[in-house]
């Protein structure tokens with residue numbers, strides 16, 4: 001029997017800022033947190049444009065919010081062997097698999113995400129990317145589940161070819177590796193030493209231009225510590241922007257413009273956003 005709208009726990013005007021790591025931005029016109037695939041499929045069939053929210057660790061929501069239905073997947077988090085639902089917490093999964101003596105995900109130590117968000121963004125860094133450890137991905141597409149092989153997902157630098165498909169589950173390809181735990185701890189320690197982890201932020205703001213480091217370009221432009229309103233370029237890592245606690249999305253966007261402008265004038269390089277932006281200013 002099809003699910004009724006009321007069964008989905010659909011809510012209106014739900015503030016999105018608290019559901020992102022940057023803690024800025026306005027509300028979603030409609031909001032749902034499905035617990036099952038049927039509930040998710042029902043939400044996607046309501047005829048309202050859908051946006052999928054994971055851990056909100058790579059998102060900047062504008063102050064005006066979005067006129068769409070935001071579907072947050074964190075209630076779909078079951079794990080069966082190496083198959084994991086999309087809403088599962090990635091840091092917990094990384095910790096668990098390393099403790100089980102499995103290697104493949106330790107390169108993602110210190111990356112806040114859901115499994116689905118990490119796959120959609122091909123999260124990673126110089127130690128490796130999540131795509132390297134994926135066997136297949138189940139997506140919801142036009143109301144149906146489709147299984148995509150690793151190659152069909154189209155993993156690339158901080159992205160995939162998934163477009164509007166919703167990741168609902170991921171099978172990982174992990175192998176016994178007694179050295180994984182030591183690598184995990186080393187990567188985690190390095191991140192704690194170099195990233196502003198105690199403050200609200202959304203990870204790296206800009207993509208690295210080919211062969212270059214966005215953080216270094218910002219640092220060399222003398223912009224560490226530069227701020228607009230409550231938003232500031234971190235002194236610890238210049239590609240991280242932090243929210244002092246009172247920032248609005250508008251502060252963050254004005255800081256983005258300032259940094260881009262200064263780097264362009266100094267080097268001629270146009271920095272491209274890595275974070276995903278939702279809504280209009």
Ligand SMILES: Cc1cc2nc3c(=O)[nH]c(=O)nc-3n(C[C@H](O)[C@H](O)[C@H](O)COP(=O)(O)OP(=O)(O)OC[C@H]3O[C@@H](n4cnc5c(N)ncnc54)[C@H](O)[C@@H]3O)c2cc1C
Nearest residue numbers: 054055056057058112113114116117118120123124167203
């Ligand atoms: C302190 C900090 C450190 C970070 N370090 C790294 C790092 O080292 N490497 C790195 O790559 N990133 C890093 N990030 C950014 C972030 O962790 C990753 O981009 C992560 O993949 C975002 O996952 P999420 O679940 O939070 O996605 P969200 O931010 O919720 O969403 C991001 C995008 O993915 C889409 N999406 C989410 N879930 C799904 C789904 N199930 N199906 C389809 N699309 C989906 C959303 O619609 C949106 O377009 C860091 C962020 C922080 C705050």
